[in-house]
Amino acid sequence: LAKTTQPISMDSYEGQEVNITCSHNNIATNDYITWYQQFPSQGPRFIIQGYKTKVTNEVASLFIPADRKSSTLSLPRVSLSDTAVYYCLVEDSGNTPLVFGKGTRLSVIA
């Protein structure tokens, strides 16, 4: 089961771009990288998923280098409502459940 390492916390001002990097040195060939967002008192919410290179959706971008040993979640122009905990997960192939670490607590300041 691959493990992930990400910063415990980050601060940012409104309007800035935020990049959260996650290390997953033991990622396997069939593993995907997935990011979830969790607001206080709510369940986690899927943000984005990728396998390699770059993935972009209406919420974020995910950059994955060729060796796939790390990934970077990029949030453009954050607002106060982006204050949340962001989890980086590596999903094993097969019927295994998601394994969450402690995540990165992002605080957006006005």
Place this chain on the structure above:
Amino acid sequence: NAGVMQNPRHLVRRRGQEARLRCSPMKGHSHVYWYRQLPEEGLKFMVYLQKENIIDESGMPKERFSAEFPKEGPSILRIQQVVRGDSAAYFCASSPRTGVDNTEAFFGQGTRLTVV
């Protein structure tokens, strides 16, 4: 299509009582996962179920805890003889399947259990 529904949202139990937490997955989802979260910590996996089967219960305490996902009705997480240490937020997630396409999991709002 309603999301994952958990009830109750808040549950208060005295030590020694039983707690029953319910989870109705999204329509068409046959995979259910239960997680526990303590304040300021990440989610800890407890159990993974498919209809009528427990697939992985490696994260569930051996005593007092049980889970089921019957053919009809919601998935139930049952905690017998609750203790103060059981106080936490319990989240349920569902997905249509896992593995092949790495389908995302959808989480409910959670049940906050307080043992007094």
